[in-house]
Amino acid sequence: MPRASRRYFDPEGKKYGIPTWPWGMGPSPDEWATPRQLTARGLRPGGQPVARQIAWRTRRGDRFAYLYRVEQALPKRPMTEARWASIHKATRARRICPTLQTYEIPRRYGVCNDCPGGAGNQAAA
Numbered sequence: 831m832p833r834a835s836r837r838y839f840d841p842e843g844k845k846y847g848i849p850t851w852p853w854g855m856g857p858s859p860d861e862w863a864t865p866r867q868l869t870a871r872g873l874r875p876g877g878q879p880v881a882r883q884i885a886w887r888t889r890r891g892d893r894f895a896y897l898y899r900v901e902q903a904l905p906k907r908p909m910t911e912a913r914w915a916s917i918h919k920a921t922r923a924r925r926i927c928p929t930l931q932t933y934e935i936p937r938r939y940g941v942c943n944d945c946p947g948g949a950g951n952q953a954a955a
Contacts, residue, residue, distance in 0.1 A: 837852065838852040857897070862897040
């Protein structure tokens, strides 16, 4: 088990503005969850502010995972017909091969991989 850094241990929130714990020392997952964990439970933050955070260090610098109260989370909104329609409309707006009318073509060639001149038909040099 990795050793937790005391650098991020700030349960009062004096250093980071909100209560902060190092990776592996966070508050109870039954009471607090990240947005991804809420989604897995069929919930969403529902407009509540970030209440806690988990911090750790990577090569790119400090990283933070924001935590929300599970009891204040709201159920996820169901997909309505209008939302599905907007997703289908956005999907259709992607580039379509003018020759074969296939789904989404690479910008590099301007045609799909199956068309003459496409990546799939390029002769090996």
